[in-house]
Amino acid sequence: MSPLQGCLLVSALLFAIGFAGAVSRRHAILALVGIELMLNAANLNFIAFWRYGAHPEALTGVMVVIFSIAIAAAEAAVGLALIIAIYRQYKTSNLDEVKDLKG
């Protein structure tokens, strides 16, 4: 197994763990954490393909990862603000109890 395949397998397992957590946990914060893990798995793929792929001098993978980290930070800020707003409205952060569109 080549190093690239090792990285891709680690990233696939990380993605699967994040997906399983995002869809099967009740708590809203943990769903967001699962999405963060999936984003990180994608970043690891970019870095691995940049490192072992053709034309590493173009730095494309590193650039995409830097922009992706910035977007993930923005997403985490807005998502957690939404969770706090939902908690104020419904007094719960359990995703199954948040059913109404208009509180």
Added chain:
Amino acid sequence: MSLPFILIASVTLLAAAAAMSLRNLVHCALALTVTFAGLAALYLNLDAQFAGFAQILVYVGAVAILIVFAILLTRSGDTPNQAILAPGWIYGIAISALVFTALGWAVLNSSALPKPAAPAPEATVKNIGEWLMSKYVLPLEVIGLLLTAAMIGAVIIALREMKTKMEGDRP
């Protein structure tokens, strides 16, 4: 596949599994921090120094703290008594296992993967800065705009209750 890679990858994956399966949310946040730090170590192991340090600054420094704040503000730091898994969780686990099987099969059997021959590429901070100021200057500006919009949006969303209360007090 070197020994450091295997060690870092196993620590990262174990911490990720712990972050998704522990009952107490504070423990989940701690395990998530270990996952982010392990990913930063993986980036450093892959010669992407700038991305590794950006990962430490943004994820270990900011996102983990933000998640801890959200846990405290929603008062969910205690260990829950009721079930932690959503109904139908078995389908979620099954689908994620299916996804991993498909991805792993594709990775192990693909003939399109590039052959590992290239030497370690140069990704100095100077190079990255030059690229950011020349070819990637438009994405850089867009990211700045996005971060500003996200900051204002997060403040407005979290302030919403106060605003409606003020409107209710007016008549």
